[in-house]
Amino acid sequence: MTLSYILTILVSGLKLGAIYAIVAIGYSIVYGILRLINFAHGDIMTVGIYIILVLMNRAGLPIYVSILASVAISVFVGLLIERLAYRPLRDATEETTLISSLAVSALLQNILLLCFGAQRQPFMLPGFLTQGHTIGSVNFTNINIITFIITAIFLVALFLLLSKTKIGIAMRACSENMKAARLMGISVNKVVMVAFAIGSGMAVIAGFLLAGEYKTVYPSLGFVPGLKAFCAAVIGGIGSLGGAVAGAFIIGVTEILFAGLMPTSYTAYRDAFVFLLMVVVLLFRPNGLFGSTKGERS
Amino acid sequence: MLKIQDLVVKYGGITAVDGISLEIGQGETVALIGANGAGKSTTLQAVSSLVKIASGKIFFEGKDITKAGADAIVKMGLVHVPEGRQIFTRLSVEDNLRMGAYLSKDKKRDEKNREWVMDLFPILRERARQVAGTLSGGEQQMLAIGRALMSNPKMLLLDEPSMGLSPIITQQVFQVLRKLKEEGITIFLIEQNAYDALEISERAYIMESGRITLSDRSDVLISDERVKDAYLGGAV
Numbered sequence: 176m177t178l179s180y181i182l183t184i185l186v187s188g189l190k191l192g193a194i195y196a197i198v199a200i201g202y203s204i205v206y207g208i209l210r211l212i213n214f215a216h217g218d219i220m221t222v223g224i225y226i227i228l229v230l231m232n233r234a235g236l237p238i239y240v241s242i243l244a245s246v247a248i249s250v251f252v253g254l255l256i257e258r259l260a261y262r263p264l265r266d267a268t269e270e271t272t273l274i275s276s277l278a279v280s281a282l283l284q285n286i287l288l289l290c291f292g293a294q295r296q297p298f299m300l301p302g303f304l305t306q307g308h309t310i311g312s313v314n315f316t317n318i319n320i321i322t323f324i325i326t327a328i329f330l331v332a333l334f335l336l337l338s339k340t341k342i343g344i345a346m347r348a349c350s351e352n353m354k355a356a357r358l359m360g361i362s363v364n365k366v367v368m369v370a371f372a373i374g375s376g377m378a379v380i381a382g383f384l385l386a387g388e389y390k391t392v393y394p395s396l397g398f399v400p401g402l403k404a405f406c407a408a409v410i411g412g413i414g415s416l417g418g419a420v421a422g423a424f425i426i427g428v429t430e431i432l433f434a435g436l437m438p439t440s441y442t443a444y445r446d447a448f449v450f451l452l453m454v455v456v457l458l459f460r461p462n463g464l465f466g467s468t469k470g471e472r473s
Numbered sequence: 474m475l476k477i478q479d480l481v482v483k484y485g486g487i488t489a490v491d492g493i494s495l496e497i498g499q500g501e502t503v504a505l506i507g508a509n510g511a512g513k514s515t516t517l518q519a520v521s522s523l524v525k526i527a528s529g530k531i532f533f534e535g536k537d538i539t540k541a542g543a544d545a546i547v548k549m550g551l552v553h554v555p556e557g558r559q560i561f562t563r564l565s566v567e568d569n570l571r572m573g574a575y576l577s578k579d580k581k582r583d584e585k586n587r588e589w590v591m592d593l594f595p596i597l598r599e600r601a602r603q604v605a606g607t608l609s610g611g612e613q614q615m616l617a618i619g620r621a622l623m624s625n626p627k628m629l630l631l632d633e634p635s636m637g638l639s640p641i642i643t644q645q646v647f648q649v650l651r652k653l654k655e656e657g658i659t660i661f662l663i664e665q666n667a668y669d670a671l672e673i674s675e676r677a678y679i680m681e682s683g684r685i686t687l688s689d690r691s692d693v694l695i696s697d698e699r700v701k702d703a704y705l706g707g708a709v
Contacts, residue, residue, distance in 0.1 A: 341571065341575065344564065344568050344571060344572060345572060345575060347561070347563065347564060347568075348561045348564060348568075348572050351561050351562065351563050351564070352559055352561060354523060354555070354559065355555060355559035355560070355561065356561075356572070357523065357543040357544070358521060358523070358543065358547070358552070358553050358555060358559070359547065359572045359573060359575045359576075359620070359624075360543065360544040360546075360547030360548060360575050360576040360624070361544070361572065361575050362544050
């Protein structure tokens with residue numbers, strides 16, 4: 176095992192972490208406001224990928240146009256799900272909305288199954304994106320760099336949104352004290368819609384990057400990465416955006432290190448390893464690494 | 474200005490507010506006094522649409538707001554300063570004030586209101602960039618009132634502004650309420666601290682187990698034997 180091998184898999188681990196981070200933030204924003212664990216979040220990702228495929232292959236649109244159009248459509252789908260499946264349960268318990276989100280997840284996967292069948296479809300990134308480089312002894316591709324740039328842009332944009340804009344501050348206000356937020360005239364529905372729109376839109380980008388990594392698409396593609404992003408949010412301390420990002424990088428890197436360093440007979444267990452990691456972290460830090468120890472909101 | 478007609482609010486099987494009616498004129502300061510659990514907070518929450526109303530009607534400036542949403546009510550100029558302050562402890566003092574003006578689209582007016590609030594509560598100017606959770610109880614109460622003032626309200630609903638505050642800080646808060654009164658803001662005040670509430674208000678209602686049992690001018694109530702015994706500890 177050489178240093179260059181370790182550095183190269185470290186780069187792929189960081190890249191995977193960056194993708195998880197985009198998804199984990201979506202989980203965390205929605206959870207922060209609604210205390211809803213949206214298990215359908217990963218499937219929005221899959222919906223987005225299929226829309227990209229359809230627009231590219233059947234409508235013949237260029238890839239970048241397809242991505243942007245898919246973001247727009249998936250944001251609409253996300254808002255529709257919020258309106259139909261979650262808003263009627265606004266006053267219900269967390270368990271109820273969680274079950275509702277699992278139902279939405281199953282529904283989305285089955286709709287995709289119905290429309291596109293169960294067989295895997297190839298998903299190839301354009302050649303430019305997969306072009307490789309070597310710096311020193313580390314190998315990486317353009318898509319690696321682009322992934323890091325996209326994640327960084329999302330993080331900075333989100334930070335600015337949440338700290339500078341009225342709607343962003345209102346989102347933080349809602350996540351701390353929804354009742355007081357309503358007394359300010361803040362429309363909770365509007366805040367929730369913004370959270371779902373941001374989460375869904377970012378999920379499509381993450382989905383595109385992920386499908387490029389897997390080189391294939393199938394109806395349940397987003398579910399497990401969605402769960403891992405959820406683990407990342409939990410490990411970081413769910414509701415804390417910085418924690419979600421840190422958790423995502425921890426998970427991405429350990430997952431790839433596990434897959435890359437363990438004997439090949441064990442690599443099939445890499446998903447199980449990630450979930451085990453979450454269990455271990457929670458045993459020692461029940462609120463996650465960066466979660467507040469003060470418990471629930473007042 | 475505010476008129477409540479036969480208001481009933483129920484929590485599950487329990488009737489918290491049992492058919493009360495009251496009226497507050499423009500520029501008046503009116504107190505609602507009663508023991509813990511009498512239904513005072515619930516009454517205010519019903520007005521600002523935080524709890525569902527079983528029956529009855531609420532009017533603000535002649536308009537029926539019984540079914541209006543919380544944001545519509547704030548927009549009309551009726552703002553609720555909730556019990557326990559409920560400031561956003563993780564936001565800065567500045568951002569808390571900014572949220573108070575959430576519905577406003579007039580930046581110049583917001584800036585003017587901000588200056589006005591910071592003149593009323595100079596401590597908020599000093600602490601503008603601090604996270605609100607680090608403020609003392611009294612400062613948090615001032616922030617809660619300041620935040621409500623950011624929306625240029627015509628009327629304030631104040632729920633126990635003296636709760637948990639030392640006598641000196643309580644006096645400071647009431648001092649500010651007097652100033653707001655002078656500026657022509659109508660005030661509906663809930664207090665367990667009956668003496669201060671009767672001192673500042675022109676009229677008061679006494680509430681017991683969901684009903685209004687007595688209402689009169691405050692200077693009359695303050696020397697009423699029943700009120701003295703029940704709410705002023707007989708000590709005044």
